[in-house]
Amino acid sequence: MSTILFDQIVFGPIHSRRLGSSLGVNLLPFDGKVCSFDCIYCECGYNEDGRTKTSLPTREDVKAALDHKLHQLREENISIDVITFAGNGEPTLHPHFSGIIDDTIDLRNKLYPEAKISVLTNAMHINKVGIFETLKKVDNNILKLDSAFIETVRLIDQPAAPSYSIERQIELFKKFEGNFILQTMFLKGSHNGKSIDNTSPREIEAWLKIIEITKPKEVMIYTIDRETPEKNLEKVSVEKLREIGTEVQKLGIKVNIAG
Template identity: 50%
Template structure:
C-alpha cells in the first residue's frame, strides 16, 4: 500500500515530471493526510489509513521555513524552477491559504524572482472568493478535472462531502483562462468496476467542458507511483497520445506525462 507522506511545511526540492525542479510547500500536517478527495490512486494512500494527529502549520511557520530553505538554496547556488503547493492533501483547505500565497510571492520576489509559484489543487475550494483571488495571483493555477461523469468521480476521486462537477466547471470558467486543467487517465478495476476513462465516452464530454473553461494548458498524465488500490493500471502511451491529439486538434496547449 502506498504511504508517501511528505514533510511539512517544506519538502524537497524534488524533480517533477511536469514542473522541473520543484520546492514543495505542504500546508497539511507532516504525519498524515487531510483532503477533500480520497482518490483511489493517491500516492499518499487512503485518508482513513493516514489520519493526522497534528495541527496544520501556521502562516508564520510556513513563511519562516520557506525563507530558511530559500536562503540555503541561494547559498548553494541551486534555485528552484517552481515552488509548488502540494503534499498530504488539499492545500486550499488551509484557513490562511490566501495570506500564505502573498507571503510566498514576496519571498519568491526576494530570493528567486525567476521561479514560478504553482498550486496543485483538486478544485473543491476554488469557488470560495478568497481562494479564487489567491489562485489568480500564482503563475500556475493547476486544477484537477478527471472527468465530468459524476458516477466516475464518486468511484475514483471519492469527494469528502458535497461535490457538484457542474459547479466546479463554472468555478474554473471564472478564472477567465488563468487555469491549467490536470487530468488523470488510468485503467484497471476498483471494487469490481472498470476505472478506464480513456474512451470517447469519457473523453468527449470532458473535452466539451474544456472548451467552456478555456484553460491556458491541459496536463494529462497517468499513474506513476504505487497506488493504494493495487488493481489500478497505467493508461498506455497510445491512450495518452490519442487523447493529446484530440486536445491539440481542438487548439489546446497540451502536455503529456506517461
C-alpha cells in the same frame, strides 16, 4: 500499503514530471493526510489511513521554513523552476492559505524572481471567494477534473461533499477566464467491483467538450507513477496519452503529457 508522506513543510527540490525542478510546500500535517477528496490513486494513501491529531503548520512556520530554504538554495547556487503547493492532501484547506500565498509571492520576488508559483488543487473549494482570488494570484493554478461524468469522479476521486457536481465545477472554471491549468489523471482498472476507464471514447468526448467550454491555458494529462492504495489499477500507455493530447491540441490548447 506503501504511502508517501512529506515530513517537512518545505521539501526538495525534486524533479516533477510536469513542472521541472520543483520546491514543494506542504501545508498539511507531516505524519498524516488531510483532503476533501479520497482518490483511489493517491500516493499519500486513503484519508482513513492517514488520520492524525498533529496540527497544521502555522503561517509563520511556513514563511520561516520557506525563507530559510530559499536562502540556502541561493547560497548553494541551486536553481528551481517552481515553488509548488502540494504535500499531504489539499493545500487550500489550510485556514491561512491566502496569507501564506501572499508571503510566498513576496519571498519569491525577493529571492527567486524567475521561479513560478504553482498550486495543485482538487478545485473543490474554488467556490470560496478567498480561495478563488488567491489562486488567481499564482502563476500556475492547477485544477483537477478526472472525468466529465459525476459517477466516474465519485468512483475515482471520492469527493467528500455530496453537493460536488460537474456542472458547478464547469461554471467555476469559467470564472478564471482561461487563466488556469486543467489536470487530469487517466487510468484503468476497478474499484469496489466497478470497472474504471476514463480513456473510453465516451469519456474523452465529454471531457474535451468541457475543455472547449472552459478554455484553460494548458491541460496536463498524466497517469499512475507510484504505488496506489487501490491495487486494481493500471497505467495508461504513453501512446494513449499522446492520442488524447493530440485531440486537446486540435482545440488550440497547450498540452503537458507525463507518462
